[in-house]
Amino acid sequence: MDERRTRGVSLRGWGGVAAMAVVCALTAVFALLLPLTQRTAAPADGAGMGSAGVADGTQARATDCEAGVDGKEPERSLRPSGDESGDAVREIKDRGYLSVGVDQNSYRWGYRDPNNQDKKSELEGFDIDLAHEIAGEILGDPSAVRLKAIPTNERIPAIQRGDVDMVVRTMTISCERLKDVAFSTAYFQTGQQVLAPKTDKDIKGFGPSLADKRICTATGSTAFDTLDTAKKSGKLPASADISTTVPNQLDCLVRLQLGEVDAVVTDGALAASQAAQDPTVELKGDPFTEEYYGVAMKKDADGLVRRVNKVLEDYREDGGWQKSYDFWLKPALGASDGPPAPKYK
Incomplete structure (x- = not known):
């Protein structure tokens, strides 16, 4: 992960929902003040990591998908591969950039901080780090990515229309969604x-x-x-x-x-x-379901799914996931033992 996305800077609050409302195309006339926080670079060894309080579901999941949807555990995905000969991967490499659907208003996941003048309100957050990581491994340049802000209800249509190569946007893997898109293995657990x-x-x-x-x-x-x-x-x-x-x-x-x-x-x-x-x-109260986030892609993009799963495998092993978590999410969610273990078909 490059220094641009991991260095510690002061997050002084947004000073009001007005800025967020513009981003969200909302009309709001009230102020939303954020607490004063200080972002600091996470320790490289991930020492002291426990289990984040919101990461454990308290109610069993229904894991049996309908006929025609592969697998009883939706978060199982194709085995990782560094092969880049697949059509979807070649198209990305020939184009020279990765197109990713993201959020622009989820604090610390994918958002713009209007008070951070150094970054000119560019998108940042945990999911944004992952999008840059995928671009870096596939194209050799973490900045070779075009981030497209899409609303929650446009995540699947944006993939199906080909507006984006993938969606990295706190998107839960589910049997219903597997009918329309393919997913990487899980990179985050919540409820x-x-x-x-x-x-x-x-x-x-x-x-x-x-x-x-x-x-x-x-x-x-x-x-x-x-x-x-x-x-x-x-x-x-x-x-x-x-x-x-x-x-x-x-x-x-x-x-x-x-x-x-x-x-x-x-x-x-x-x-x-x-x-x-x-x-x-x-x-x-406590979480009452068990949810897993995955990177969503087109159903027939098997080569790209495998390549993204290889990126996620490397991201876990080289400590990149933990550094990003500590940097963005630990202040709100507490310490974490790390991402969920990958599951493959």
């Missing part, structure tokens, strides 16, 4: 969690305390699918209102701040980052 105002003492987490509550999720997210299934099965009260969905997950935080919803359900890793943005909200 769905509830985010709500600290002042709301009634909400205890997922379950009965969400009765009569208005809950926001992102359109096309695994959070909405989970809540919809839970309502139908009776695990979530029938009176819970899950009708509010938004194109970008951060829009849920805005709705929460405006009082338009009572709670947000999203991946705990994202929720913790949002709680770091806004000290008036907090995580409620």
Whole structure:
């Protein structure tokens, strides 16, 4: 990982949601202050790493995919290979740059810091580091990447249309999504969690305390699918209102701040980052699912999937993943033992 993406700099807060609202095409008139933090380069040996609190699911996953979807464990992927003769990889090399769909408003994952004048508000974060890492291994230049900000509900369509070569955007691997795209092996583990105002003492987490509550999720997210299934099965009260969905997950935080919803359900890793943005909200209860993030690509791009899995293998072994985690996510999520072990078919 190059110095540009790992050196310690001061993150002094955004001074308000107004800047983020412009990025998200939202209209907001209130201020969102970030706590003062200091980013420092992580130790090379990863000493003192424990287990991040939001990384462990507390409810068993349904791992049996439907007929026609390969494998009972969705996060299993093609075995890694350094071979670059596949059509998708050759196309990228001939073009001279990698096109990656990313987020631009998930704090510490993929976002712009308008207060960081040195970087002129360029995209940065944990997922952005990974996009640069993939470009560096395939093209020999971490900067040979074009980052395209896409909303949550456009992740799969952007891949299918060929707008991007891949999506690196806190995207959970699931049986349903495997019908439309291919995934790398998992590079991050988390779980769905509830985010709500600290002042709301009634909400205890997922379950009965969400009765009569208005809950926001992102359109096309695994959070909405989970809540919809839970309502139908009776695990979530029938009176819970899950009708509010938004194109970008951060829009849920805005709705929460405006009082338009009572709670947000999203991946705990994202929720913790949002709680770091806004000290008036907090995580409620434990994670109630087990989720794995993967790099999404076209279904027929087997060579590219294998090449990305080789990048992820190297990223784990050379300490790059741990350095990026410590740099971006440790302040919000706590220490981590490292990425999930790769699983191959």
